Amino acid sequence: MRTINTCLLSLFIALFALPAFADDALIAELIRLDEARRAETQTLHIEYDVVRTYANMPNKQYKASGNVWEKNGKDKFRYRQYVPCDLDAGDLMLDDVSVDTSTRYELRLPAKAFPVEEPLDLCKRRDYGEEGYYARILKNPPDVWFVTPCPFLTPPVPESNVRSSHRELFEKNPPTRVEKIQNDDGDEIVQVDLSGTGETTVMSGAKMLTYRWSAMIDFNLSKGGLVSKYSSLDSLDDDTRLVERVEGIVTKFEEIRPGYWYQQELQTSTYRDDQKAPLRVSTYTITNFTLNEKSANQLDEVQFPAGLIVFEIDDQTNQETYHIWGEDGPEHTFPEGEGLHEHIRARVAKHGTLWQKVKNFLEF
Numbered sequence: 001m002r003t004i005n006t007c008l009l010s011l012f013i014a015l016f017a018l019p020a021f022a023d024d025a026l027i028a029e030l031i032r033l034d035e036a037r038r039a040e041t042q043t044l045h046i047e048y049d050v051v052r053t054y055a056n057m058p059n060k061q062y063k064a065s066g067n068v069w070e071k072n073g074k075d076k077f078r079y080r081q082y083v084p085c086d087l088d089a090g091d092l093m094l095d096d097v098s099v100d101t102s103t104r105y106e107l108r109l110p111a112k113a114f115p116v117e118e119p120l121d122l123c124k125r126r127d128y129g130e131e132g133y134y135a136r137i138l139k140n141p142p143d144v145w146f147v148t149p150c151p152f153l154t155p156p157v158p159e160s161n162v163r164s165s166h167r168e169l170f171e172k173n174p175p176t177r178v179e180k181i182q183n184d185d186g187d188e189i190v191q192v193d194l195s196g197t198g199e200t201t202v203m204s205g206a207k208m209l210t211y212r213w214s215a216m217i218d219f220n221l222s223k224g225g226l227v228s229k230y231s232s233l234d235s236l237d238d239d240t241r242l243v244e245r246v247e248g249i250v251t252k253f254e255e256i257r258p259g260y261w262y263q264q265e266l267q268t269s270t271y272r273d274d275q276k277a278p279l280r281v282s283t284y285t286i287t288n289f290t291l292n293e294k295s296a297n298q299l300d301e302v303q304f305p306a307g308l309i310v311f312e313i314d315d316q317t318n319q320e321t322y323h324i325w326g327e328d329g330p331e332h333t334f335p336e337g338e339g340l341h342e343h344i345r346a347r348v349a350k351h352g353t354l355w356q357k358v359k360n361f362l363e364f
């Protein structure tokens with residue numbers, strides 16, 4: 001009798017333990033697939049188009065073709081993307097950025113002005129500023145990967161970025177539910193629920209509020225464990241604040257080599273509160289996917305135009321430096337803004353037009 005009871009107890013323990021063991025095995029498989037893919041992926045060159053529509057501007061559409069995103073080694077990324085400046089006029093700005101583990105090089109200028117063929121006139125630096133010209137070197141920031149875009153569907157989880165691995169994701173955010181299902185195409189899906197809390201600064205009053213987030217993510221085992229769909233919800237512990245929901249879905253996968261898949265077409269939709277229609281819909285289409293070899297359209301290093309003022313800051317030391325860029329690097333460097341302003345005053349006084357002198361006087 002004791003033997004029977006012992007066997008029954010062991011059976012019950014095994015039955016209750018099965019879901020946990022199954023969850024562990026599924027998560028372990030997602031981590032294995034992700035790490036295998038990362039080990040195989042040394043470099044990537046991706047060209048993609050973006051189409052974005054807005055609920056409050058139904059007759060306007062933002063389109064940007066020829067965006068480029070690159071992974072060059074383990075921790076270096078390079079991208080060139082077009083962003084809307086004036087939807088009415090159809091004007092686009094160009095962001096040209098390089099980022100590694102410690103430094104971001106950022107250049108923004110009107111897309112129609114790129115590439116800059118001639119040195120910029122320092123006397124016109126105010127006009128360039130009004131047109132959107134901007135350059136910065138950011139060293140040792142607390143989050144060097146902040147706002148680094150990625151043309152893929154990635155887990156909608158706070159602090160997740162282009163470098164985040166599945167292992168880091170699940171270690172920081174233990175799943176609350178793991179289930180293996182099959183989608184309409186017959187692919188094997190691991191569906192995972194995640195949730196958590198954090199803090200964010202609200203600009204009005206600059207007070208800190210706790211936000212709560214939750215996400216349901218589909219990882220496609222049949223497509224190498226890539227994210228194929230998600231739904232996320234962010235809310236603030238303040239009744240006056242809005243709730244945001246984001247949905248993402250991959251509409252087309254492509255296989256570049258046996259077993260190596262990528263998301264060729266995807267769409268994200270952003271909703272506010274309980275509205276049924278999305279505020280914004282973004283569609284991404286990858287037009288060129290080059291793995292572990294140079295592309296014909298490979299990006300070079302970020303090139304600041306000669307004559308542009310480049311602001312440099314080291315976040316660890318709070319040291320600020322101002323450069324006037326030359327053909328091959330800084331032509332003049334100033335440890336403080338006043339030295340830069342004195343140089344500009346002298347330059348405008350000597351070479352500027354009367355109107356430039358007036359504007360320079362009014363500015364300083």
